[in-house]
Amino acid sequence: xxxYKKSPDLSEKSTExxxxxxxxxxxxxxxxxxxxxLMNNSxxxxxKYFSVGGHSMASITxxxxxxxxxxxxxxxxxxxSSPPQIANGAEFMSEVALTMPIAEEQxxxxxxxxxxxxxxxxxxxxxxxxxxxxIAIGIQGYSHRSIxxxxxxxxxxxxxxxxxxxxxxxxxxxxxxxxxxTLKTVMMTVGDRxxxxxxxxxxxxxxxxxxxxxxxxKLKNIPxxxxxxxxxxxxxxxxxxxxxxxxxxxTERPDVFVxxxxxxxxGVIVDGTPFxxxxxxxxxxxxxxxxxxxxxxxxxxxxxxxxxLAFIIAAILPGLYVALCNFHPEMLxxxxxxxxxxxxxxxxxxxxxxxxxxxxxYEIMREAGLRLPKSVGHAVSIxxxxxxxxxxxxxxxxxxxxxxxxxATGLCSFAVPDLYESCMIMRLVFIxxxxxxxxxxxxxxxxxxxFRICSKNAYGVPYTAPFAPINIISIMRDTFCRAxxxxxxxxxxxxxxxxxxxxxREERTSGxxxxx
Amino acid sequence: xxxxxxxxxxxxxxxxxxxxxxxxxPAAMVRYGxxxxxxxxxxxxxxxxxxxxxxxxxxxxKGDSVITAAVRRNKAFGVILGVIMTIIIxxxxxxxxxxxxxxxxxxxxxxxxxWSGITVITAAAVYGAVKGLSAVTRSAxxxxxxxxxxxxxxxxxxxxxxxTGYLYPxxxxxxxxxxxxxxxxxxxxxxVLIFAVxxxxxxxKPHRTVLYYVPILLVLLEGLNLMYNLILGPYMSEVxxxxxxxxxxSDIVIFQRLDGIDAxxxxxxxxIKTAMLIYCVGKIYTVCSKKPRTNRFIMLYGVFxxxxxxxxxxxxxxxxxxxxxMNSGVHIIIGGITVPLAVLIAGKKAxxxxxxxxxxx
Numbered sequence: 001x002x003x004y005k006k007s008p009d010l011s012e013k014s015t016e017x018x019x020x021x022x023x024x025x026x027x028x029x030x031x032x033x034x035x036x037x038l039m040n041n042s043x044x045x046x047x048k049y050f051s052v053g054g055h056s057m058a059s060i061t062x063x064x065x066x067x068x069x070x071x072x073x074x075x076x077x078x079x080x081s082s083p084p085q086i087a088n089g090a091e092f093m094s095e096v097a098l099t100m101p102i103a104e105e106q107x108x109x110x111x112x113x114x115x116x117x118x119x120x121x122x123x124x125x126x127x128x129x130x131x132x133x134x135i136a137i138g139i140q141g142y143s144h145r146s147i148x149x150x151x152x153x154x155x156x157x158x159x160x161x162x163x164x165x166x167x168x169x170x171x172x173x174x175x176x177x178x179x180x181x182t183l184k185t186v187m188m189t190v191g192d193r194x195x196x197x198x199x200x201x202x203x204x205x206x207x208x209x210x211x212x213x214x215x216x217x218k219l220k221n222i223p224x225x226x227x228x229x230x231x232x233x234x235x236x237x238x239x240x241x242x243x244x245x246x247x248x249x250x251t252e253r254p255d256v257f258v259x260x261x262x263x264x265x266x267g268v269i270v271d272g273t274p275f276x277x278x279x280x281x282x283x284x285x286x287x288x289x290x291x292x293x294x295x296x297x298x299x300x301x302x303x304x305x306x307x308x309l310a311f312i313i314a315a316i317l318p319g320l321y322v323a324l325c326n327f328h329p330e331m332l333x334x335x336x337x338x339x340x341x342x343x344x345x346x347x348x349x350x351x352x353x354x355x356x357x358x359x360x361x362y363e364i365m366r367e368a369g370l371r372l373p374k375s376v377g378h379a380v381s382i383x384x385x386x387x388x389x390x391x392x393x394x395x396x397x398x399x400x401x402x403x404x405x406x407x408a409t410g411l412c413s414f415a416v417p418d419l420y421e422s423c424m425i426m427r428l429v430f431i432x433x434x435x436x437x438x439x440x441x442x443x444x445x446x447x448x449x450x451f452r453i454c455s456k457n458a459y460g461v462p463y464t465a466p467f468a469p470i471n472i473i474s475i476m477r478d479t480f481c482r483a484x485x486x487x488x489x490x491x492x493x494x495x496x497x498x499x500x501x502x503x504x505r506e507e508r509t510s511g512x513x514x515x516x
Numbered sequence: 517x518x519x520x521x522x523x524x525x526x527x528x529x530x531x532x533x534x535x536x537x538x539x540x541x542p543a544a545m546v547r548y549g550x551x552x553x554x555x556x557x558x559x560x561x562x563x564x565x566x567x568x569x570x571x572x573x574x575x576x577x578k579g580d581s582v583i584t585a586a587v588r589r590n591k592a593f594g595v596i597l598g599v600i601m602t603i604i605i606x607x608x609x610x611x612x613x614x615x616x617x618x619x620x621x622x623x624x625x626x627x628x629x630x631w632s633g634i635t636v637i638t639a640a641a642v643y644g645a646v647k648g649l650s651a652v653t654r655s656a657x658x659x660x661x662x663x664x665x666x667x668x669x670x671x672x673x674x675x676x677x678x679x680t681g682y683l684y685p686x687x688x689x690x691x692x693x694x695x696x697x698x699x700x701x702x703x704x705x706x707x708v709l710i711f712a713v714x715x716x717x718x719x720x721k722p723h724r725t726v727l728y729y730v731p732i733l734l735v736l737l738e739g740l741n742l743m744y745n746l747i748l749g750p751y752m753s754e755v756x757x758x759x760x761x762x763x764x765x766s767d768i769v770i771f772q773r774l775d776g777i778d779a780x781x782x783x784x785x786x787x788i789k790t791a792m793l794i795y796c797v798g799k800i801y802t803v804c805s806k807k808p809r810t811n812r813f814i815m816l817y818g819v820f821x822x823x824x825x826x827x828x829x830x831x832x833x834x835x836x837x838x839x840x841x842m843n844s845g846v847h848i849i850i851g852g853i854t855v856p857l858a859v860l861i862a863g864k865k866a867x868x869x870x871x872x873x874x875x876x877x
Binding site: 324327328330331332333334437438439440441442443444446447448450451452454455462464467468469470 | 520521523524527620624625628633636637640643644647648650651652653654655656657658659661770771772773775776779780783784787788791
């Protein structure tokens with residue numbers, strides 16, 4: 001029975017794919033009609049009829065997805081110039097497939113569903129009257145963005161190449177950096193309607209087999225209809241979707257991607273997005289950049305310490321300020337205390353309220369500047385930074401120290417961009433805790449935060465490793481410090497070698513809920 | 517089962533023990549002089565003896581805890597021991613929470629209502645217990661890092677305020693104080709109770725936890741005592757929280773005093789200790805009832821603990837009596853020595869009665 005959907009409503013939430021189990025027949029017109037019907041007579045599906053060696057044939061392509069020059073040069077020209085002299089349609093097509101290797105990627109399709117999928121993927125499909133199969137030829141030629149410098153994770157000395165939206169180009173970029181036979185790429189299709197190409201990459205001698213099996217299983221069973229971004233997959237691959245800290249990292253950089261694969265991690269490249277997924281990810285990795293490996297070790301160590309410090313400041317400084325002003329002014333230096341109190345005296349709101357208002361205003365300005373066109377974004381910066389900041393202080397609405405602290409924390413949070421979202425929430429929690437209970441509140445909130453972060457295990461790897469469970473060697477090797485290449489090259493270290501790593505599946509799935 | 521390494525447990529135990537020292541140690545026990553140096557040394561040697569039954573147990577019954585072994589031997593026997601351990605751990609928990617609340621009132625937040633302090637501390641600890649032992653022990657590493665930072669800051673800023681003249685030749689002036697101090701030092705080691713309950717959750721060689729923990733603790737406590745003597749000298753017995761006072765004298769460039777950071781460290785360690793105690797009760801319940809570990813029980817126990825704290829904390833006399841009982845070390849004798857010994861003896865009798873089960877009781 002046919003499962004054609006004449007007018008599929010893409011907005012409807014259905015997990016049923018648009019598919020047909022109809023096999024191709026030996027009648028060309030029937031096959032073409034079936035394709036037209038399955039594709040709802042879509043205008044971008046081009047069916048061209050022609051005759052070669054006495055055989056009625058058709059080429060089916062999708063407009064804009066195939067390279068027309070290749071279509072002419074690799075398919076039509078050889079086919080018309082020296083067609084096999086065989087009368088039977090099926091044998092003619094078999095001969096074409098065997099003797100005319102016209103493209104690197106070539107496969108035979110036997111059903112309408114596979115044919116349509118191939119066409120939508122940029123293949124040209126040849127059909128012949130008398131043959132109950134088609135030949136799909138990979139001559140994809142859709143336009144795409146050229147390889148460019150990544151928009152995020154900008155580095156000074158590392159590679160300027162970033163991933164683009166085409167999965168195969170991205171896989172090639174990875175392979176170019178890792179010419180090892182142990183690099184395995186597994187291509188699969190995810191998304192019942194979008195049929196998005198997803199490539200799982202790992203090094204067979206480094207990655208843990210349980211993790212590979214688990215990730216493959218998860219990818220194959222993602223119940224989404226459409227996948228237009230790697231973040232869609234992220235929530236399915238992450239052990240805890242609602243967690244404040246992500247145990248999965250995304251990167252636009254092939255060099256970072258390859259180096260993570262070498263550490264025993266798995267990478268997932270999704271077609272249509274330049275952001276590749278790396279898993280599992282550790283907390284400490286958010287503080288490392290590719291430049292750390294191109295600079296001198298002492299400078300890298302210094303910069304990493306600065307980033308750790310920036311993160312701590314970004315998370316707790318406003319909360320700490322509120323706590324100190326309201327509950328523990330004795331901790332402040334006398335001169336500073338006088339200055340702060342003279343500012344507070346001239347403002348309308350208490351410190352706690354000031355901090356909350358200023359923080360929310362800052363986030364609104366950031367969000368507004370982010371979504372607007374660049375030219376308007378600059379205007380927002382000027383209005384936000386100069387006008388609101390300056391005038392609110394001079395009008396006595398806000399005190400200068402609060403504006404300074406919120407601005408400083410905003411700046412610090414940009415030093416660790418991967419943790420910006422987590423930092424934003426933590427900051428708000430600490431402001432509330434500090435405002436209500438002072439340092440007592442901040443400590444309790446901190447303890448809860450630590451319990452939460454420390455309970456996380458992604459695919460058997462403790463999220464807080466190598467800090468907790470502590471591994472001094474790892475910390476000194478490539479966490480706080482970065483050892484010299486001479487030392488790093490002496491031994492490889494993978495995530496599986498971290499303290500607290502749970503190798504077996506039983507260990508990962510037993511115990512308390514957080515360890516699952 | 518979520519397993520942890522013995523090194524993780526050592527750090528967690530140090531956090532627990534040092535928080536006890538900072539929060540519950542009465543001023544009378546931190547007197548100026550050399551007695552406390554010897555008292556700490558003697559107490560740590562005796563502490564090794566206190567740990568011996570659990571060490572023997574962990575060596576004989578690998579992969580078992582005292583309660584799991586007792587339940588396997590005889591369910592009724594196991595349940596009785598479980599109830600005893602629960603009562604003792606609850607008493608330690610109540611003392612810890614009340615001490616923390618008192619510490620918070622005395623140092624960080626004088627205006628806080630007792631009930632809100634108790635509730636917030638217990639809620640945080642319950643959350644830790646729900647997250648599991650590995651989460652709590654990993655958190656202890658961060659607390660330890662802040663402690664080290666604090667000590668370094670104090671050492672740097674107080675260097676010029678030390679007075680070596682405060683140290684005088686070592687001899688014991690006051691025998692009674694020496695004995696009291698030694699007993700107090702032993703009674704504060706309620707980690708032995710936690711160790712007895714979670715021995716089976718240590719990945720390998722749980723006995724090594726004690727072998728690392730006791731020497732490190734000895735060095736840390738002696739070092740802290742030396743710092744008290746050098747900086748506070750004769751004023752030691754005048755103050756309730758010596759390290760807090762020393763921190764308040766510290767002046768780093770950013771902050772005029774470090775007492776807030778000091779209080780933060782011990783509060784954090786106290787919450788970790790309470791979380792471990794609550795986790796232990798949850799574990800005992802799971803083993804005795806043979807039901808999977810439920811967060812609901814831990815939360816209910818948390819509410820029960822809050823209620824107990826409110827009852828005991830409402831009257832200073834009751835609180836003082838509880839402290840007196842706990843300072844006598846009776847909980848260590850029962851939970852840390854008697855219970856493991858009882859299980860060992862029961863196991864020996866079972867083996868004598870030719871009940872063999874692959875080395876298990």
